[in-house]
Amino acid sequence: MSLKQVSTTAAISLVAGLTTATVGLTGSAARADSAAALPLSHYSHMLVDAAHRHIFFSQGAGSTGIVVTDLAGTPVATIEGERGATGLALSGDGATLYAALADGDAVAAIDTATLTESTRYPTGTGSAPASVAVADGKVWYGYKADGSEGIGSVDPSATDPAATPQPSMSYWSTAPLLATGGGVLAAEEPQQSLSHVATFDVSSGTASAKADTLVHGGTATGFQVTGDGATVLLAGPQQLAAHAYRTADLAASAPSGYRPARQGVDVRRQAE
Secondary structure (H helix, E strand, O other): OOOOEEOHHHHHHHHHOOOOOOOOOOHHHOOOOOOEEOOOOOOOEEEEEOOOOEEEEEOOOOOOEEEEEEOOOOEEEEEEOOOOEEEEEEOOOOOEEEEEEOOOOEEEEEEOOOOEEEEEEEOOOOOOOOEEEEEOOEEEEEEOOOOOOEEEEEOOOOOOOOOEEOOOOOOOOOOOEEEEEOOEEEEEEEEOOEEEEEEEEOOOOOOEEEEEEEEEOOOOOEEEEOOOOOEEEEEOOOOOOEEEEEOOOOOEEEEEEEEEOOOOOOEEEEOO
């Protein structure tokens, strides 16, 4: 999908609307009344770094750079050489931006102060990592590779850090979308009108399975775990509201969903 303009207001609204995962913008969302022209060929993922007053935009497969703007939407830099940058995540201290490089078969670590890449973790030929999340100092990534799709991890604090597949973390038919919160890692992939979701306790640094099942959701465009690790929120174009599930067993939470306001700026409770 080609995208020439993105409304800064809409972009910040997306963050408030739980869309830190891969999101596509079309129609009026891409051309609002107050629009700032951005040098984007495509749009894949957006992440706000409030501490450094930056917004990062990745452009997905076929792209070569991550676009950086200030909080007003004015472009300030393009981080070049990030081939196929897709999923984005910040380290716990905000000092590092991690980017899943779908065309680079790696996870890149970028210094958020200098906006330059500091290191790169190869994930294997043809692995095409598409998502990335950070929990308790460890970096998790979702990848796909000829029938061995799954989740891998990197410990940047290790003496010799390396990206390592974790084949025991459920079965996936495509690179899963990842989210973390409160020591919990959640993963999702679409299954027609449903979503395959699994949750893991990663507070110890080693993943321990909590739940794994199909839930309502379809193709997720918004996927997050709450800060306390108790609830996973999933939004998809097939759904009128973001659905809420307990991470412990993936049963419907209470309230069961959140409906965005008309302008997409706030998220309101959906009656059960």
